Amino acid sequence: MNPKISTQSDKKIKMYVYHLLMPLLLLMVSKFSVVPNLNWISAYIIVGGANAITFSWVSEHVILFKMHKEYFWTYAFVLLLTSFLISVGYDLFGLYGLPVFFGVLAITALMGIESGTAAAITLSTIAAVSGNGNFKLFSMYAIASIGAIFLTKRLDKRFDFSKAALWNSLISVAMVFAMNSAFSPFELQFKSLFLAGINPFVSMVLILGVLPYIEYLSRIYSNMGLIELGNLGHPLVKQLLTKAPGTYFHSVMLSNMCESAAQRIGANYVLARIGPYFHDIGKIKRPEFFAENQQDSNPHDSISPMMNYLVIASHVKYGEELSRSSRLPLLVEDMIKEHHGTRMVSFFYQKALSENLKVSPDDFRYPGPKPRTKESGIVMLADSCEAAVRSLKSPSLPKIQNTVEEVVNKIYNERQLDDSSLTLRDIDQIVEEFSKVLFAMHKKRIEYPKTTQEVEKVIKIAKM
Numbered sequence: 001m002n003p004k005i006s007t008q009s010d011k012k013i014k015m016y017v018y019h020l021l022m023p024l025l026l027l028m029v030s031k032f033s034v035v036p037n038l039n040w041i042s043a044y045i046i047v048g049g050a051n052a053i054t055f056s057w058v059s060e061h062v063i064l065f066k067m068h069k070e071y072f073w074t075y076a077f078v079l080l081l082t083s084f085l086i087s088v089g090y091d092l093f094g095l096y097g098l099p100v101f102f103g104v105l106a107i108t109a110l111m112g113i114e115s116g117t118a119a120a121i122t123l124s125t126i127a128a129v130s131g132n133g134n135f136k137l138f139s140m141y142a143i144a145s146i147g148a149i150f151l152t153k154r155l156d157k158r159f160d161f162s163k164a165a166l167w168n169s170l171i172s173v174a175m176v177f178a179m180n181s182a183f184s185p186f187e188l189q190f191k192s193l194f195l196a197g198i199n200p201f202v203s204m205v206l207i208l209g210v211l212p213y214i215e216y217l218s219r220i221y222s223n224m225g226l227i228e229l230g231n232l233g234h235p236l237v238k239q240l241l242t243k244a245p246g247t248y249f250h251s252v253m254l255s256n257m258c259e260s261a262a263q264r265i266g267a268n269y270v271l272a273r274i275g276p277y278f279h280d281i282g283k284i285k286r287p288e289f290f291a292e293n294q295q296d297s298n299p300h301d302s303i304s305p306m307m308n309y310l311v312i313a314s315h316v317k318y319g320e321e322l323s324r325s326s327r328l329p330l331l332v333e334d335m336i337k338e339h340h341g342t343r344m345v346s347f348f349y350q351k352a353l354s355e356n357l358k359v360s361p362d363d364f365r366y367p368g369p370k371p372r373t374k375e376s377g378i379v380m381l382a383d384s385c386e387a388a389v390r391s392l393k394s395p396s397l398p399k400i401q402n403t404v405e406e407v408v409n410k411i412y413n414e415r416q417l418d419d420s421s422l423t424l425r426d427i428d429q430i431v432e433e434f435s436k437v438l439f440a441m442h443k444k445r446i447e448y449p450k451t452t453q454e455v456e457k458v459i460k461i462a463k464m
């Protein structure tokens, strides 16, 4: 059978199972016992409708769902866990103590605002069904949780989570007050207001405790988890410093370039800062084969061009293996696999041609794939630009700018950025940012360090 057709039919079966089975599971975990005379068919249609529409939208529009199946499973798992917590909340606190925000905050932190909004609609529907068809609850939970994540914008620090909970709390209290005074004779209960106000904070505390486990199991990291990984204390990064100090220094340079560029074009700058620390982690295996770590001797001279290509290209495969065994985030692993795309190791191809060997350019390509996210595309561009600027003799700003433009145009014309969703406008802005950062870092004419001690000294200077 054609593997493409079989994957497509697998996908369809998975979708049908999700759309048909998931509402049933959600209803089962959320409310077996809460609603006294629940009409299961009606409840199934309501929850099934909300779930089908929101999930179809997310799986179609959020690229991450197409890249890794873990996004699908984690999304489903968080919905189920939250639905279970909704039934616990109902038993303990009643209608205004349902921890809808737990799921919304978790999905937003892990997968972004679009996915969080979709989760908010499904979970608020479940809250309304659990509340015996009280659809005032749907508006309150949906508006408060979607409003909170839109007002908070980024969830990079613990304080951002507190801010989101505060917004949710304020909106919930306002909604309870307005709904109770608008739709029924004024019968405001302070208990309801108190519960609506405190509920988002309970969800926030719960999520801070559970998030690290979800991150470890799914390898989908929130920005807060990524920041913890990026403190240069990770065992793999420490190994890079001791075994391949030149590569370590190159990775720190890249991190600065990628962060600025991502910030400028509105991409995830935390991911763009952390990914580069690990992008060349595979070089800890044979560091002496890579120019940035070479001192006097060059081991390439003693082996054939094809062998040289194999050693150079293997840093991608080995990096991927290390990333999997260390459970690095999936998106960081993507950067390891994609930072050379399907480009050619042209130096050794040319060398093979000069030795009259029968070779084709495809024999000397990296395995790929090409970058599939904006952040990964930025890492690919930064990687080549940094290496090119490093070889300039006296790097003035115009010289750096020309070199960066040349390198970026070459990669663009090779069509390596086709899947990265970077626009031409993004690329122009990335060139500007790279030039600025590279000029700032080369102003002091920092010599490329070869030993661990030298790297530490130079990084201290670069941070000044």
Ligand SMILES: [Fe+2]
Binding pocket: 279, 280, 315, 339, 340
């Ligand atoms: Fe590399």
Ligand SMILES: [Fe+2]
Binding pocket: 250, 279, 280, 383
């Ligand atoms: Fe690199």
